[in-house]
Amino acid sequence: MNKMIPNCRQTQELHSRGLDEKLPWLQRLAVRIHCLLCTCCSRYGKQLKFMSRLCDQLPEYGDFGKKNPMPEESRQRIAQALKRGPGGEAE
Template structure:
């Protein structure tokens, strides 16, 4: 049985590549039992759709505030490692 960390990594990978059958089954079983990972997977799908839509709108740009907020968050994540 997968733990949540393994399931979230597989959910992310599954968006970019076809998983082997046994990994796909293990992920689906985990998602049936774990509401948090199911929510995480839905959020990944939402973000992917949103990012694809933003690519079609060439006028789309982040505000300076949003850029700084994202950069600071990423810096904080790197410091935690």
């Protein structure tokens, strides 16, 4: 491809970087042109964006407790703390 247009290796790096900061417009344009011509990199970019969105939703939808339950001692200590009330005062 033309020297102005990044190759697949560079495009994948730029896809990742684009999720952390806004790329200069010329670079963004170059990535877009590459992706118009390359299904792989176009998919790669979309999948990275999708992954980022999933990570954002992980705390909300993930059910973490099934495999690593809270140890009983921790549960008891927290229950004690809760008996003291929301500000830590005795009820």
